[in-house]
Amino acid sequence: MDGNGRWAARHGNTRTFGHEQGIEAVRSTVEGAGEIGISWLTLFAFSTENWSRPREEVEALMGLLVYAIEAETDNLMKNNVTVRVIGDTGMLPGHVKEKLHSCIDRLKNNTGLKVVLALSYSSKWEITEAVRKIAADACASKISPADINSELFEKYLSTAGIPDPELLIRTSGEYRISNFLLWQIAYSELYFTEKLWPDFRKEDLFEAIADFQCRERRFGMTSEQIAG
Ligand code: IPE
Ligand code: MG
Numbered sequence: 001m002d003g004n005g006r007w008a009a010r011h012g013n014t015r016t017f018g019h020e021q022g023i024e025a026v027r028s029t030v031e032g033a034g035e036i037g038i039s040w041l042t043l044f045a046f047s048t049e050n051w052s053r054p055r056e057e058v059e060a061l062m063g064l065l066v067y068a069i070e071a072e073t074d075n076l077m078k079n080n081v082t083v084r085v086i087g088d089t090g091m092l093p094g095h096v097k098e099k100l101h102s103c104i105d106r107l108k109n110n111t112g113l114k115v116v117l118a119l120s121y122s123s124k125w126e127i128t129e130a131v132r133k134i135a136a137d138a139c140a141s142k143i144s145p146a147d148i149n150s151e152l153f154e155k156y157l158s159t160a161g162i163p164d165p166e167l168l169i170r171t172s173g174e175y176r177i178s179n180f181l182l183w184q185i186a187y188s189e190l191y192f193t194e195k196l197w198p199d200f201r202k203e204d205l206f207e208a209i210a211d212f213q214c215r216e217r218r219f220g221m222t223s224e225q226i227a228g
Contacts, residue, residue: 032202
């Protein structure tokens with residue numbers, strides 16, 4: 001979800017205002033994903049690197065997160081959504097963690113769209129953590145180096161149990177991955193749009209999915225094999 005700051009600048013307003021406007025884009029996208037029966041939607045809300053932004057902006061983003069959780073939980077409940085968080089959540093302020101966990105807890109028995117919030121997340125952090133845990137388990141003789149394969153590795157990622165994304169959408173005309181799910185997007189289709197995040201709506205999600213549906217996913221095989 002990129003482009004809040006530029007959206008704000010174009011509208012002659014503060015970056016915080018841009019982030020606030022981004023909430024409507026989240027609401028519409030989550031709603032749209034639920035409507036068309038998507039199972040999993042991961043939102044990259046705040047990266048490990050975003051902690052280096054000016055303190056006031058980080059505080060404003062944390063405040064908005066709490067506000068959005070409070071304002072949206074009823075709606076998420078109504079729409080049968082569950083929420084899960086991936087990232088270094090230990091870095092989050094205590095009151096944010098509490099709000100987040102009470103929201104997750106309230107939604108836990110829902111059966112519809114599963115929203116994954118990437119918060120204080122970076123892929124290099126996640127992979128490093130996985131390696132650390134694997135090394136610890138090997139040292140404790142819980143696993144042997146010969147057991148290590150991609151299936152086992154995935155169990156140590158924060159996305160364990162979550163299917164790899166089929167489609168990755170990045171807004172705001174930036175052609176970068178920015179440390180997001182590097183392992184998991186090995187075979188994801190990438191979609192870039194010039195739209196700034198606060199202008200993104202469910203119709204833009206549908207457009208991205210329509211584009212995705214025209215792609216041929218070969219997973220290293222040939223067209224003929226896929227057709228067969
Ligand atoms: C995305 O918008 C929101 C977060 C990263 C939290 P940006 O704040 O990165 O917006 P730009 O890139 O400055 O336009
Ligand atoms: Mg940005």
